[in-house]
Amino acid sequence: MTFRTIYVNINTIEKGIYIMSTVIYNKENIYKEFNVAKQKDIELSDKKTQEEKENDNHTNRLQFCKDHKELNEKDPGLYDCDIKWDSLITAYSSESPRDHFYQSVFGRTYAEQMSFETSESEKDDDGGEDSYYRSRRKNRSYKR
16 A cells, blocks of 8 residues: 655754654545545446446455554554544445445435435425425434
8 A cells, every 4th residue: 555645844953954754644635545445446347337336346445444444553643533444344344335334324224215315305395495494303313
């Protein structure tokens, strides 16, 4: 795995200047690298539509998560954000990562959640402003 982003900190000491280089992964850098792995997975797919290609092959994304987990264990100071790599590895190791993510958040698979959302929107949607606020209140999961 290649680590592209290197930030250089220059510190001054009485005897001169020394350069200390450290790799710092913030959210933006991790997203960029993840998208590279995602594009590689899309290129490996033989499906026709973009959505099918994105959800067909996950080998590079899984390897990306494993490499970062290993690097985070060796040197956690390189990361600017806290990411649960074990959970991502579990998700991308499953048969359908998208279903795994939807199951963990909504308690339903992707298809079940989409059918639930369309049935809910058809019941309450009269097209007006009130239906928008009514749906927002209904979907709120916290108490005031």
